[in-house]
Amino acid sequence: MRIAIIDTDSGFLQVFGKRLERLGWEHRVLASEVPVDAIVAMRLSAVVIDLAVLGPHGWDYLEKLAAALPGLGIVVCTGQSTVAQRVRGLRSGADDWLTKPCHPEELIARVEAVARRRRRSDTRTVEGPVVAGEIEIRTDRFQAYVAGSSVDLTRREFELIELLASADGRVLEREEIYQRVWGYAMARGDRSVDVFVRKLRQKLEKASPGWRYIHTHFGVGYRFAPEAADGELPAEPPVANAPVGKPAAAPAAV
Amino acid sequence: MRIAIIDTDSGFLQVFGKRLERLGWEHRVLASEVPVDAIVAMRLSAVVIDLAVLGPHGWDYLEKLAAALPGLGIVVCTGQSTVAQRVRGLRSGADDWLTKPCHPEELIARVEAVARRRRRSDTRTVEGPVVAGEIEIRTDRFQAYVAGSSVDLTRREFELIELLASADGRVLEREEIYQRVWGYAMARGDRSVDVFVRKLRQKLEKASPGWRYIHTHFGVGYRFAPEAADGELPAEPPVANAPVGKPAAAPAAV
């Protein structure tokens, strides 16, 4: 959840900001009017605006903002107001109007409610496809491709490779993998993860021979990292945290 | 605009009702709790609820309603309440919460704001005809054509193909399809989507043999992509998602 707050009321900002921190929402405070284009660039879920900060042309701004970003949630949180003002604000494109002083929890709940609606429209954030080695992982198709042709992964296989690939080179333990792909705790002695890693390796090997993608870390788990089979490492910068025990590729021989 | 009001406060109902008449909104007053299914059948844009009327299990009702009709606007308009209650209501699925006594104009503006947000999701903008493979989808006529002659799709069939085609190659899960075509949440075990996909395939096959349009993604859902049956792919760019609404490659074949 990414939101921006256009306000200058330091007390309000402090209380609200603290709450947002705790929720882990990315947020940004804007002390004054910001060009609509800039707001567009921020890719926000919602904005909280105190119309008083914007002065008389706040109405204008509201309309422009709403028109430019029909998917953006707009919550006006401002001081005392008349019914006519609130109606005007809502008609201008605001999704909600809250009067200060207000409880931060209520503001958050209202922002959530507004964003909930919004989310439904542009479901599934169109993320750029992830590319690793020769394979390309496309979340929007639940499938991986090599040179444009499908690797024919099943649902579980796809979710597994997606998880591994998104771990960005870290080693993932079986428990964690299971938990995140299957959605519940792994029973002791369950070998499902191993079995699926094998299936994945098989399919990847067939589709992209000459590359190794999934590496075993004995006694720990698996790590995803595209690696040309001939030992050519695709310029992997030595990240700060050296993985437990085995830093580089073990069989770096050759 | 069709709305329902679940309330018993005659004064409020009278004032508000009169205002609605003047606006020309279809509306219906429900004096007590009504089964969620009945609400579904009413095909509403929004409901206004006084939680006090429903008693202690109003929260439950709110949740059920919101879950069954994710697209329905829900505005709670009720007497004095605490912040905690409002937060709970909003989290349960209410889109807005207004405290009585309230000005009817504000209530209307809020219902409008909520409905506006809702409508945004099923954006039915008038776009030029979409062409995919041999078929042409004309939103303005609620019909698809091949070589100028109608494919004779029923309403649901049309809405389904329109949705799939507009997804631009993405895989859509059954839940999402159902939600967007039928307008409410899919019951577990409902096979309607499958049945309609079959009907669509049948009609498309008859009208445009030699092409495959709807592809099954086992365990996930369906994906729309015109594809000549002989394996000729109509030049589908491997990476980067093609811009929406671009028939593009379609006529390449033939």
Place this chain on the structure above:
DNA sequence: AGGGTTGTAAAGATCTTGAGAAGATCTGTC
């Protein structure tokens, strides 16, 4: 060398989908 880990394979269980068709519902007409 030995105990615990992992790779491999295959059988069996489970879940999904395609297909047909009966039943329910809607719509317009008489």
Place this chain on the structure above:
DNA sequence: GACAGATCTTCTCAAGATCTTTACAACCCT
């Protein structure tokens, strides 16, 4: 208001995919 036709739902069955489990071999580390 009853009727006929179209449309939508729901149900069942069977084929097919996928997932889970089990067994055993190969492997790693101490």
